[in-house]
Amino acid sequence: MPEYRPQSIEQKWQERWRSGRAFEVTEDPGKPKFYCLEMFAYPSGHAHVGHVRNYMIGDVVARMKRMRGFNVLHPFGWDAFGLPAENAAIKNGTHPETWTLENIAHMKGQLQRLGISYAWEREIATCLPEYYKWNQWIFLKMLERDLAYRKRSSVNWCPSCNTVLANEQVVNGGCWRCGTTVTTRELEQWFFRITQYADELLDDMTQLGEWPDKVLTMQSNWVGRSQGARVTFALESNAGRALPPPQQRASGSDAIEVFTTRIDTIYGATFIVLAPEHPLVQRFAGESPDPAAFRAKVAKFTSQDRSARLTGEVEKEGFDTGRRAINPFTNEPVPIWVANFVLMEYGTGAVMGVPGHDQRDFEFARKYGLPITIVVQPDGETLSAETMTEAKPGAGRLVASGEFSGLDWEEGNRRMTEAARQRGIGHGTVQYRLKDWGISRQRYWGTPIPVVYCETHGLVGVPYDQLPVELPKIAAFSGRGDSPLAQIPEFVNTTCPECGGPARRETDTMDTFVDSSWYFFRFCDPRNADLPFDPEHVGYWGPVDFYSGGVEHAILHLIYSRFFTRVFRDLGMTHLSEPFARLLTQGMVLKSGQVMSKSKGNVVDPDDMIQKYGADALRLYVMFVAPPEKEIEWTDAGLEGSFRFLARVWRLADSLCDTIGGHGIPAPSAVALNDEERALRRKTHQTIKRVTIDLDPRVHLNTAVSAMMELVNELYAFCSHTRCGPVSEDSDNVGVVERPATIAVLKEAVEALVRMLSPFAPHMAEELWESLGHRDGITAAGWPEYDETVAKAEEIVVPVQINGKVRARITVPADTPEDDLRTMVLADAQVRSHLDGRAVQKIMVAPNGRLVSIVVQHG
């Protein structure tokens, strides 16, 4: 008997799949489609087992769906633009393109050695002009529809390297290369107007029933919708005059507009706080008695570390501007302060301070001696402004709120919003945390933004027929100066498409998240030279039915992809709004409790494991050790266990293939079976049922493997009794199985097992399938079917509880009627000894006769 030697088998089948184009697909209206996708890879160099876990999970699903008759699209590609390539160029002098393409070649080899069933002919790499051309195309469409626009925004700047830094190049506030403290600079940058879709992105999450709750929550936090109102506080100098009409007032500087979610507390608003960057602050400074001192106080706040201010690590501080505004509900003047905790980026950059009902305002008021007024009294409490030690946010009844006093706070909120609207001093509104997506990167290795700046025509999009704007080759990377592209005159200097006059190219490139926001559509039509994709192809394959990847992409990538899908929809290129029907976020692979990384030196290279145990054992181990969503701790012993299991299956099938591989073996349903044969057949069908459901729809890959292990254990026991198969070798008289019924049930069991195992261990399964006498490959063999009546147990063991404790077990035929069951239980000797003569108060049978429960008097 040949030993299980995975290496030669795996090479053999990988070569056959490749030459037979086994996983390439075309559209087939006669078959249901299934689009199975794993997040494509960043070609960082060598993939470790943590990276490839995701691909193995997807491959099990793809292979299983193929066997179940689906037309499966399972493509792969490379998220090939990005900073590490550029960093490598700066450090080692390798060109980003060379570095990237070499990494792709290596990682592709690793994936092929794992036997992942990709349609490699559809492979894409985002760094190729044939791909990024379409990023530019999409950008121009967005520009036309006012979904792309320019505005000033700040970037990280290293004053020593004299260059812009990406967020990930800022380490603890310093430059990644020289450690110099990073400052910020204002630059004109490009934005995508994702906020236009904020409501839709939030509301449509109800359609994402097959996404993890975790991801939905994260996205919903990210969009951060809050319902509230904008209210205008007039400046005191204008208090005597009648207010001008609202449209003039909103833009005028004689009033302050605040955003609040609790307009019902406005009678308790005893001060106003402006962000240091608020436009009125500069005016107040100019009008103040000592403008220099005023500005110095403002500058103290604006110079505070940006991120620290945003995260609230800086102590709350403020100062009184000396100016006052009129609370439009109380008509009382309130002081206007400036403080570092108010952010210009959110809302209107001005807030009303309600210290009685907002903890932050409370602390601020106590610190600076500002008045506190209670305007909401919670049920069963009487608050007092003098004695309270913290603010009381939340529910209650309005007090000291004029005509609104006595109302419940929610009702008050509605009425006061309406009152503000009627009086022209405010309106209900919705505020989002989500901001427009800044896509400009002052980097080389990305998609050039297809825009030129003409001296006479200003900003002009590059015409579609001139796409792509190709990245020029750069000889050397210094990591200094402006955008690398700005340093190449041949690139920068161009002509205006409108007038032919001199023009300057945009030198920023796009955020690489643009590349990944639509690649799943490109896979449907990867070589299209006229469009990003043909709507017909996406119409057939879309949406992605099963998408898996790391939870680190829960927000950005997944929300940008949802945004892009809606943009394509509005361009008439797809009917879809949601790109991914089902999402699985796979857990990480840890080694000694830590994430694998090159710097920690704890990476496990799949190639090493393949060499030692084979790709099949590696795949099986990773699937078996935990559910796909959970993180796993790598152990060599576990991998060895999986190898042992595969070798056990190998010995079983190999030793039986002469017996069960022949022709003319009857179907198990056509012959009379003895008890043992019937039991094996039942186990076979039970296993098929469990594995089928565990894989689809549940994707509980670990329990599917357990079920197959149980079947193998049962098969070994069966062989041991019938003296055949792998256990016959040891014995003196090798058992030759002659009973056709035995052969029939063995054949059914082994063939079902091999087929079910094939998504996990495809090479071995193909090899065994072939040695069992099949020619057409295991995918064509289809998924085994189970017969519910065969799977059903004939006899069941019914536990008997007496006062909640299991005291006996009786074996009865399945489907014993409840009444009979009661009688049998009460007649059972064991039960009677436990009853000990006590009277039965109650006896009940669990649904399907799974358990009998008796209640007796204690005694």
Next chain:
RNA sequence: GCCGGGGUGGCGGAACUGGCAGACGCAUCGGACUUAAAAUCCGAAGUCCCCACAAGGGACGUGCGGGUUCGAUUCCCGCCCCCGGCACCA
């Protein structure tokens, strides 16, 4: 602080809708085979207690404390801890 997920043997993990807790595997121990070992095959095993031992029996046991129920890992209430997200967001 708000939101989401979780806490089960020595370890990874099972348990579909409230019905035998610990499937399957790892590690461990024992037996068979072997001159021996490895490999393989077969078997044991939650904890504690009773019994000289075994057979057998009992108590306890799914983070903690209560509750509902004939019956709770599962449902409800109140806590503790761990992981993840958001957060001076008005």
